Amino acid sequence: MRNIISHFLFTVKCELFHIIRNALMKKKFTRKEFLKLSAATIASLAASKPLLAALKHVPEIDNPLAYYPNKDWEKIYRSQFKYDSTFHFLCAPNDTHNCLLKCYVKNDVVTRIGPSYGYGKAKDVYGNQASSRWEPRLCNKGIVMNRRVYGPRRVKGPMIREGFKKWVDAGFPRGADGRPPVEYFQRGKENFIKLTWDEAYDYAAKSMINIATTYSGEAGKALLTQQGYDPASIEAMNGAGVQAMKFRGGMPLLGITRILGYYRLCNSMAILDTHVRGVSPDEALGGRGWDNYSWHTDLPPGHPMVSGQQTVEFDLMDAENAKLIIPWGMNWISTKMPDAHWLTEARVKGAKVVSVTVEYSSVASKSDEVVIIRPGTDPAFALGLAGVIMREKLYDEEYVMSSTDLPFLVRMDTLKLLKADEVLPDYKAPDELRDVTITKKGEKAPFPSKQGADQHISETLLKEWGSFVVWDKNKNAMAGVSREDVGKYFKEKGIAPVLDGEFEVDIQGQKVKVRTIFSLVSQYINDNFNVESVSKITWAPQEAVLSLAHQIAENRGKTLIAVGMGPNHFFNNDLKDRAIFLLCSLTRNIGTHGGNIGSYAGNYRVAFFDGVGQYISENPFNIEADETKPSNVRQYFKYESAHYYNHGDTPLRIGNKLFTGKSHMPTPTKSLMFANA
Ligand code: SF4
Structure with missing residues (x-):
C-alpha cells in the first residue's frame, strides 16, 4: 500500500511538472509570475476532479503471471536478436573439438553465434542415430568467434616481408656460399607489405623454383657443405633441391582437405624436380612433410612403445561408463570445454572424480578428491600406485595372465625375453595370424591408404617378433605363447602361467636363470618406489597413494584415466x-x-577419413579426373620430424657418432610452408 501511495504522489508531481514546463516553453516568465502561476495551477488542479480522476492507480497485481502491464520494452531485445539469415559452420581452432555452430546474420554481418542443436539429428553410415545429449556443443571462445573475424588485427590477405620482397625482386642474389645477403633478411625489424593473391602465388612459386634450383645436384651439395650442414643430411637429399623444402599441415584433422593439402603440395614438388633436374617422373622426388602430432607434443611417446599404436584413446563421452575418473595432468573443464558436461553427468550418475594435478586447476575444483604432485613426478606416482596393487595382490589375476606380457619369462643372463624356439623345439609358432596379413618375401604390402581395415606385416618381422615362454603352473613346465594367444584365445590354451616366479632352464646345454616380467617389475618397484619414497618424491601424502591405489583396484575395468x-x-x-x-x-x-x-x-578421428592417403599422395603426373574412381597413388615426398629443425637443423650427432638412422635422416631446411600452427 505504501508503494502505491508514493507512486500516486510521484505521478501527480510529474503531471504538474509537465503542465508548468509546457507553459514556460511558450512564454518567458519572471520569477514572480512563475510562482504565481504555480500556486494558481496547484489550486486549480486540487479542485479539478476530472484531472485527478485521469491519474491512474497502479493496478493491484496478485499474480504477475496472469497479468503483465506493458511488454513494449521487450521490443529492444527482439530487434537486437532479429536476424536476416543463418548458416552453419564447423569451428575448427586448435582445440580439436570441431563444434558445428550456427551463425546469425543481420545486414550481411554475423551478429552472433550459437550451438547448432543438430547433433541429435545426425546418423552414421550404418543408420545409428546420435543422441541430443551432445548438445549444446559450444564454448566461450566459439561464441565470440565473429569478433575475431571482424577484429582489426585479423590478417585479411597475403602479406610479404619487405626485405624478402626486395630479395626476390633483385633476382635472388646470393653470396659465394649460396646464402642471401643479410640485408634482405632482417626478420622482426621490417614491415610487411600487402599483396594481391596473384602476386603472392607468383612470389611463392618463384622462390620455390629458385631454392630447388640452387640446392640441386653437385653445385647444391657444395653450397650446403660450405654452409656447414651435416654430410649425412646433405646425402639424404639425393641431389634434389626440392628435398630442402618442408611442408607442414599442422593439426590436419581440423581441415582434412584444407590443411592436408600442404602434404599434397609437398608430393607435387616431384613435378618441379623433373623441371629442375631434368629427371623422369620415375626418378623424381617430392619435398619433405613435417610431422605435427608428435612434434607439438600431443603424442604420448609411451603409448606406441607399449601398445604399438600411435595413441590409445577414448572419447570423453565414455566418462559415463566409468565409476572412477582420474583426470591426470589434464584440465578437462578448461581445455575440453564442450565435453565438460560428460564429466558432470558422470558425477550425477555416481562416478567419482579424483584429479592428479600439479595445481588447483579448474578440474580440481570439480573433483571429489585432488592429489597434487610435484611437476614431472608422474611416473613415480604411477609406479607407487602399481606397487601398492602388486604388493597387496589387488590386481586382476585373470586379466594379467591372459592379456598382458607380465607372465613372460626373461633370461637373466641377457635380460632379453626368452624365445620359444630357444627352449621348446616342438613348439610351432603360427605362420598365419588371425587379423593380420603376412606379406611373404618379395611381396609388397598395398599402399597404406589402400589397405582398408587390413593390417600387414612382413614375414621377416613376424619371425623377428617370435614367440614367448611362460611357466605353466598346471604342468610345472614351460609353455610357448604367441601374440595370437591373448584374452579369450589365451584362456582356450588352458595354460595357467606363474606370475611371480624364478626358474632355471636349459638353453643349449647351459643352465640359465629366468624370471617373469612381473617378478622383475615388482622387485624394481619395491626397491625404489615404496609408498614412503613415492610420497617423498611426489609430495603426495602417503594416505593419498594408498587410497587412490585401493580405489583403482576396486574399480577394475571401470577406471578411466584421462591423461x-x-x-x-x-x-x-x-x-x-x-x-x-x-x-x-x-x-x-x-x-x-x-x-x-x-x-x-582427437587424433583417432583420422580413421574416419580413410581417403586421406589417396588425396595426399595422388600421383601428380597421373591425376584421376573421374570422381568415381580411386586416385592413382604414388608417394614422392618423405616424412621428416620437425624436431630436427628445432635441433639446429641437424641430425643427432655427438662427436663422430651419428645417432640418427637413415630412415629418419633430416635434410637441410631452406623453405617452410606451415599451416595452422
Ligand atoms: S570448443 Fe569452442 S573453440 Fe573449440 S571448436 Fe567448440 S566452439 Fe570452437
Whole structure:
C-alpha cells in the first residue's frame, strides 16, 4: 500500500511538472509570475476532479503471471536478436573439438553465434542415430568467434616481408656460399607489405623454383657443405633441391582437405624436380612433410612403445561408463570445454572424480578428491600406485595372465625375453595370424591408404617378433605363447602361467636363470618406489597413494584415466605413459568402455577419413579426373620430424657418432610452408 501511495504522489508531481514546463516553453516568465502561476495551477488542479480522476492507480497485481502491464520494452531485445539469415559452420581452432555452430546474420554481418542443436539429428553410415545429449556443443571462445573475424588485427590477405620482397625482386642474389645477403633478411625489424593473391602465388612459386634450383645436384651439395650442414643430411637429399623444402599441415584433422593439402603440395614438388633436374617422373622426388602430432607434443611417446599404436584413446563421452575418473595432468573443464558436461553427468550418475594435478586447476575444483604432485613426478606416482596393487595382490589375476606380457619369462643372463624356439623345439609358432596379413618375401604390402581395415606385416618381422615362454603352473613346465594367444584365445590354451616366479632352464646345454616380467617389475618397484619414497618424491601424502591405489583396484575395468598433454612436455615423459599403462594392465583398465587410458587429442578421428592417403599422395603426373574412381597413388615426398629443425637443423650427432638412422635422416631446411600452427 505504501508503494502505491508514493507512486500516486510521484505521478501527480510529474503531471504538474509537465503542465508548468509546457507553459514556460511558450512564454518567458519572471520569477514572480512563475510562482504565481504555480500556486494558481496547484489550486486549480486540487479542485479539478476530472484531472485527478485521469491519474491512474497502479493496478493491484496478485499474480504477475496472469497479468503483465506493458511488454513494449521487450521490443529492444527482439530487434537486437532479429536476424536476416543463418548458416552453419564447423569451428575448427586448435582445440580439436570441431563444434558445428550456427551463425546469425543481420545486414550481411554475423551478429552472433550459437550451438547448432543438430547433433541429435545426425546418423552414421550404418543408420545409428546420435543422441541430443551432445548438445549444446559450444564454448566461450566459439561464441565470440565473429569478433575475431571482424577484429582489426585479423590478417585479411597475403602479406610479404619487405626485405624478402626486395630479395626476390633483385633476382635472388646470393653470396659465394649460396646464402642471401643479410640485408634482405632482417626478420622482426621490417614491415610487411600487402599483396594481391596473384602476386603472392607468383612470389611463392618463384622462390620455390629458385631454392630447388640452387640446392640441386653437385653445385647444391657444395653450397650446403660450405654452409656447414651435416654430410649425412646433405646425402639424404639425393641431389634434389626440392628435398630442402618442408611442408607442414599442422593439426590436419581440423581441415582434412584444407590443411592436408600442404602434404599434397609437398608430393607435387616431384613435378618441379623433373623441371629442375631434368629427371623422369620415375626418378623424381617430392619435398619433405613435417610431422605435427608428435612434434607439438600431443603424442604420448609411451603409448606406441607399449601398445604399438600411435595413441590409445577414448572419447570423453565414455566418462559415463566409468565409476572412477582420474583426470591426470589434464584440465578437462578448461581445455575440453564442450565435453565438460560428460564429466558432470558422470558425477550425477555416481562416478567419482579424483584429479592428479600439479595445481588447483579448474578440474580440481570439480573433483571429489585432488592429489597434487610435484611437476614431472608422474611416473613415480604411477609406479607407487602399481606397487601398492602388486604388493597387496589387488590386481586382476585373470586379466594379467591372459592379456598382458607380465607372465613372460626373461633370461637373466641377457635380460632379453626368452624365445620359444630357444627352449621348446616342438613348439610351432603360427605362420598365419588371425587379423593380420603376412606379406611373404618379395611381396609388397598395398599402399597404406589402400589397405582398408587390413593390417600387414612382413614375414621377416613376424619371425623377428617370435614367440614367448611362460611357466605353466598346471604342468610345472614351460609353455610357448604367441601374440595370437591373448584374452579369450589365451584362456582356450588352458595354460595357467606363474606370475611371480624364478626358474632355471636349459638353453643349449647351459643352465640359465629366468624370471617373469612381473617378478622383475615388482622387485624394481619395491626397491625404489615404496609408498614412503613415492610420497617423498611426489609430495603426495602417503594416505593419498594408498587410497587412490585401493580405489583403482576396486574399480577394475571401470577406471578411466584421462591423461593430459601437459605431462608430455617433460624430459623422459614416456615413463609416465609406461607406468600408467602398467597400472591399467594390473587392473583391466585398457580398452574397455569406462576403463581405459587415454591422451585425448582427437587424433583417432583420422580413421574416419580413410581417403586421406589417396588425396595426399595422388600421383601428380597421373591425376584421376573421374570422381568415381580411386586416385592413382604414388608417394614422392618423405616424412621428416620437425624436431630436427628445432635441433639446429641437424641430425643427432655427438662427436663422430651419428645417432640418427637413415630412415629418419633430416635434410637441410631452406623453405617452410606451415599451416595452422
Ligand atoms: S570448443 Fe569452442 S573453440 Fe573449440 S571448436 Fe567448440 S566452439 Fe570452437
